[in-house]
Structures are given as structure tokens and as C-alpha cells.
Amino acid sequence: MLPRRIAHRIPVRVRHYWKLLATCAATLLAFAVVFSTVRVAPLVTSASDESGDEVSVNIAGTTDLFDATRAHTIKITYRTEAYEELLDSFWKDGEKEYLEADLTIDGTTVPSVGIRLKGNSTLQGITRDGEARQGGFGGGRGAMPQGAMPQGGLPEGGGGFRMGGGGGRTSLKTEEPETLPWLIRFDEFVEGRRYQGHREIAVRVGGMGGGAAVLNEAVSLNVLAAAGEVTQRYAYTSFTVNDRPATARLIVEHPDENFADAIGGNGVLYKSMASSQFTDQGDDPTEYADDFKQINKKGSQDLQPVIDLIRWVNTAGDAEFDEHLDEHVDVASFARYAAIQNLLVNFDDMAGPGRNYYLWYDLDAKRFSVVGWDYNLTLSGSATQDPAESVSMGGGGMRGGGGDFQPPEGMELPQGGQMPQGGQMPGGGRGGFGGHKLKERFLASAAYKDTYRKAYKELFNKIYGNASALNALDAITEVIGTVDGANAESTATDAENLRTLIRERTQFLVTNEIITG
Structure with a gap:
């Protein structure tokens, strides 16, 4: 019992219900002790397709x-x-x-x-x-x-x-x-x-x-x-x-x-983070926070489809991968994506060091498509990049590339720094650093060779055919000339360098069997 002098200083309402208040406090303390060591994973059970963001x-x-x-x-x-x-x-x-x-x-x-x-x-x-x-x-x-x-x-x-x-x-x-x-x-x-x-x-x-x-x-x-x-x-x-x-x-x-709405259809957009490894990290969605970020439909959809895709790609045998890939990925769309990265000599795509891509999950078809993003390293590498090989930094992605990684002109290692053994950089990947299991398995599969080659030829005609890329370069350069603050001399130099690479790339590919065949 509290001394009478102290008890009378406590409000009457509190004194009347002190037993109930004490029980609640004890219960909260017990919860704090029990659940302080338990990880709580966020779960979304709603199947709604509504977005959690409102525009005012x-x-x-x-x-x-x-x-x-x-x-x-x-x-x-x-x-x-x-x-x-x-x-x-x-x-x-x-x-x-x-x-x-x-x-x-x-x-x-x-x-x-x-x-x-x-x-x-x-x-x-x-x-x-x-x-x-x-x-x-x-x-x-x-x-x-x-x-x-x-x-x-x-x-x-x-x-x-x-x-x-x-x-x-x-x-x-x-x-x-x-x-x-x-x-x-x-x-x-x-x-x-x-x-x-x-x-x-x-x-x-x-x-x-x-x-x-x-x-x-x-x-x-x-x-x-x-x-x-x-x-x-x-x-x-x-x-x-x-x-x-x-x-x-x-x-x-x-x-x-x-942007997600502009894609069209009913789907969820996920951004790959630069630290993404596309590896199975268990069932807890919080373990994938460094791998993917959900862009739309927050609160009504979650990361589970991405987790399922990662797990399947990493565990499916070759026969299962060839037979059932189209149940998980829009194969025709992915063939176009892979062909585009090669055509544009982009070594920093989904398999590159920056992991620059988005995943679009079609909620109706229950399949993924890959959306390209961050193209500031396209048209910067070797004009003779082989259409059948994955572009990577050190594996043909550099001008004159091919083989082990060679430091480009102007690149210096600071004191104490050194290239990893064999010129290979962290992250793996064929012929350079980076790599992505989905892209690697797709390009290595004989089952999808014809699909890839067909997409490659069609996109070559659209990107380089009829001088499309060169015409785009000329039109863009003309617009830049009207922008306040533009440097006409440097723009002209950059345009000529890019024009040379586009011509070399076109001339190299136009005689390739994928295009001629």
C-alpha cells in the first residue's frame, strides 16, 4: 500500500482503476520481452490492384x-x-x-x-x-x-x-x-x-x-x-x-x-538496386531490401513474385528452365531486351555492375518482363561486339575489348590498389564483372537461340537500318544547338565520335549471319 500522503496526490480515477492499469502495464512489458527477439516480416494479404499513393x-x-x-x-x-x-x-x-x-x-x-x-x-x-x-x-x-x-x-x-x-x-x-x-x-x-x-x-x-x-x-x-x-x-x-x-x-x-501506368496493363514495377545479387535469401521479404524496391501498388502487392522468380531461376534444372521459362517470363519480350543490350553495346544492363533494370510483373499473365533503364553507358564500347555473346565490362564491352579486363585509357589505380587476380572483378559474369543468372541461362539455352536471333535481326533493322540511329543523332544534335548554355564545339566533337561508332557498329553487324540469315 502507498502511504496515505502519496496516495491522495494520485487522481481519483487512477486510484479506482489501478489494478487494471497495472495489469495492462505488465502485459505490455511481457510483450516487449517476448517479441524483442522475434523478427516481424511485413506481409500483404490483399489482392487489390490499387496503388497506395494518392495524387492531390x-x-x-x-x-x-x-x-x-x-x-x-x-x-x-x-x-x-x-x-x-x-x-x-x-x-x-x-x-x-x-x-x-x-x-x-x-x-x-x-x-x-x-x-x-x-x-x-x-x-x-x-x-x-x-x-x-x-x-x-x-x-x-x-x-x-x-x-x-x-x-x-x-x-x-x-x-x-x-x-x-x-x-x-x-x-x-x-x-x-x-x-x-x-x-x-x-x-x-x-x-x-x-x-x-x-x-x-x-x-x-x-x-x-x-x-x-x-x-x-x-x-x-x-x-x-x-x-x-x-x-x-x-x-x-x-x-x-x-x-x-x-x-x-x-x-x-x-x-x-x-511510368508504371504508362507501361499499360495491370502490373507491379520493381527496381533492381545497384547492390542486387539475384540470389535466394529465404522467405523474409526484408532480406531483399538491398535487392529490389517496389515502385507502385504499395500496400496492395508485395515482393513475393520477385522472390519466387529468383528462387526458380536459381534452382531449376536446365530441362525445366527450357520447358517452363515462359511460365515465369515473357520470353519474346526478354529476347528483345537481351538483343537490345548487345546491339547498343550496353555493358551496364541487368548483368552489369550497376544492375540497371526494372522488373514488370503482369498481374493477369503472372509473368515478368525486363525494362531497361540508365543507358548512359550504351554505344561506348567495342563496335565489333559479337551478337552471340553477352556484353560485359572486360568481356568485349570496352572498345577493342575481349578477354580479361584491361584498364581503359586514363584509368589509374590509387596507391595500394590492384586488379583482382586474372583481371576478374567481383560479381562474376562471363568475361568481366557483373553477371545475372536469368540472362546468362537464357543466352546459354539452345531452346531460345532462334527466338533471340529473330528478335536481334528485327531490332537491328529498326535501330540501325535505314540509318535510324544516325538520323536520331543528327536530330538530337540540332535540338541541343538551340539550348541556352550548350557548348557547340564539344557537342560537335561528341557527335562525330558517336557517329563513327554507330557507323562501325552498323558495318560490322550487317555482314553477320544473324542479319544476313
Whole structure:
């Protein structure tokens, strides 16, 4: 019993029900002890096809943002102090936090959007006041981090290799925010807001195979759309940050809920993360958090179809794989995907170091399709890449490639760093680093050889036939010439380099038996 003096200080209502309150407290304590050691896995039991995201504001703007036939304008304004705080967080912890900014697109002002730095290896070379971030390799174009490559290889951007299509990586400095890779998010600070249906857009960084204007990615997106393939839209824009000089930048549709809706049909979109290994990690969905991210229909669908696919691909025998693959994957669609990556010499696809792809799960057909993404390393490798071989960095993906990995021109290993034994990089894969079980098994299967060859020939005619890629390059270059901040000299040089590679690729393939046959 409490002393009377203390008891009278407790409210009467509490004194009347102290036994019930004590029982509840004891029960909560017991739950805390029992369940503190139990993992709770999130489960979705609903079969609904509804999306968990609601749109409250959709800004129409004045011009279609991704009208690639015209020049656009984007102006960003933010507080300098907030930008420095963003950099402090990234420099200290590697966190890419959102900065609140005001945005004007083609004359339409959108206040309080979120912008953050985008990319992984892309940002390894960034400098601040001339100093690289700890763990980065700023200041040395083409340098690799000390020691070894990160597990899973080089994520988005390719790691600073000097490629054959248009020069090496553009130097990134925090003092020049107009040159940095950004992700713009319209609903980060205003819930439910979209711009022409888009939640996010990506501002691509210059350099690598397409030079400062990223011509290779724009050309790839152009010819893929013309060929009727699912891909992202793009456009060129002048890009101004505060009172800094304007630059010409490539913006690309970011695969969000709006992109998922544009695919058509009833399905779920999953993004492969750069750290994805496509290996069976058990039944707990949380174990796959570093492998895949669900984009749409959150709360009504879950990751289980992806887990089932991973498990089947990794455990099915060859005979079962050949006989039942079409029950799990849209084979015709996947043949086109694999053919496209080879035609465009893209060594950073689903089997590349960045694991750049999305999975689309058709809820009606109960099958997957692979959607390509991040084409900034296309048309950068060897024009004589064999159509029958998987493109990989070190396995024909480099200009003059083939065989073991050879450091490209301009690439230097820092003191203490060394190439892995035999030139092979972490992650496996045939002839280089990376690799993907689904793609490897498909290309190795005799059962799907004819399907792949048929898709390859059809897509060759659409991409390179009748000078399609060359015409796309000319049209894109003409648009860039109208963009405020474009460098006419560098654009002309990059275009000529890319034009040479496209011609060499076309001439090599046109005599191949897959095309002639």
C-alpha cells in the first residue's frame, strides 16, 4: 500500500482503476520481452490492384516536359546555407538528403520541390573546395577507390572509365551545382503533388560515352521508343542554379508510378538496386531490401513474385528452365531486351555492375518482363561486339575489348590498389564483372537461340537500318544547338565520335549471319 500522503496526490480515477492499469502495464512489458527477439516480416494479404499513393495536385505546365523536339528551361533557386548543409551530410555520412528549392520549368513556377544528389560511383569523384570526400577518388579522372571495387561492382555511372564514344567523365565540383547529377522530386515537401503526372525527374550527368551532352543515352532512348520498346522519355534543357551560368543538360523520365501506368496493363514495377545479387535469401521479404524496391501498388502487392522468380531461376534444372521459362517470363519480350543490350553495346544492363533494370510483373499473365533503364553507358564500347555473346565490362564491352579486363585509357589505380587476380572483378559474369543468372541461362539455352536471333535481326533493322540511329543523332544534335548554355564545339566533337561508332557498329553487324540469315 502507498502511504496515505502519496496516495491522495494520485487522481481519483487512477486510484479506482489501478489494478487494471497495472495489469495492462505488465502485459505490455511481457510483450516487449517476448517479441524483442522475434523478427516481424511485413506481409500483404490483399489482392487489390490499387496503388497506395494518392495524387492531390497535378501541375499541367505550359509545354510537355519531355517533348524532345524542342529546348526547355529549368531554373532552381535555393538557400546557399541549405546547400552547404546538404553537402555536410553527404561528406560526413554519405547521406543524399533532399534540399528544399523553388523550381521554374518552361515558365511554370513550382515552389518547395525536393532535390538531391543522384548516383553512386558517379559521385565518387566529386570535390569540395578542391578536396575529395573520404572514400571517394576525386581529382583523378578514371581513378578507382583504394583497395578494391565495392561489392556488387560499380553502380550507376560506371565508375569513371574513359570510354570510346565521347571522352571520359566530366569533373564534378560542388562549386558548380549546375553540372551535378540531380534527382528532382515534386512531392518531397508538398504531399501528393505531381508535375504532368511525374513524381520525379532525373538530371543526367555529362561524360562517359556520350560526352558532356550524354548523346549516347539520348540516341538510345530515341531509337528504342521508335522501335516500340518500353523506355523512358527524355529532353534537353538549359539548367540554371541560383545565379550560376546556364548549362545544357539531359533530363530523363524517372521510372515512378506514372511510368508504371504508362507501361499499360495491370502490373507491379520493381527496381533492381545497384547492390542486387539475384540470389535466394529465404522467405523474409526484408532480406531483399538491398535487392529490389517496389515502385507502385504499395500496400496492395508485395515482393513475393520477385522472390519466387529468383528462387526458380536459381534452382531449376536446365530441362525445366527450357520447358517452363515462359511460365515465369515473357520470353519474346526478354529476347528483345537481351538483343537490345548487345546491339547498343550496353555493358551496364541487368548483368552489369550497376544492375540497371526494372522488373514488370503482369498481374493477369503472372509473368515478368525486363525494362531497361540508365543507358548512359550504351554505344561506348567495342563496335565489333559479337551478337552471340553477352556484353560485359572486360568481356568485349570496352572498345577493342575481349578477354580479361584491361584498364581503359586514363584509368589509374590509387596507391595500394590492384586488379583482382586474372583481371576478374567481383560479381562474376562471363568475361568481366557483373553477371545475372536469368540472362546468362537464357543466352546459354539452345531452346531460345532462334527466338533471340529473330528478335536481334528485327531490332537491328529498326535501330540501325535505314540509318535510324544516325538520323536520331543528327536530330538530337540540332535540338541541343538551340539550348541556352550548350557548348557547340564539344557537342560537335561528341557527335562525330558517336557517329563513327554507330557507323562501325552498323558495318560490322550487317555482314553477320544473324542479319544476313
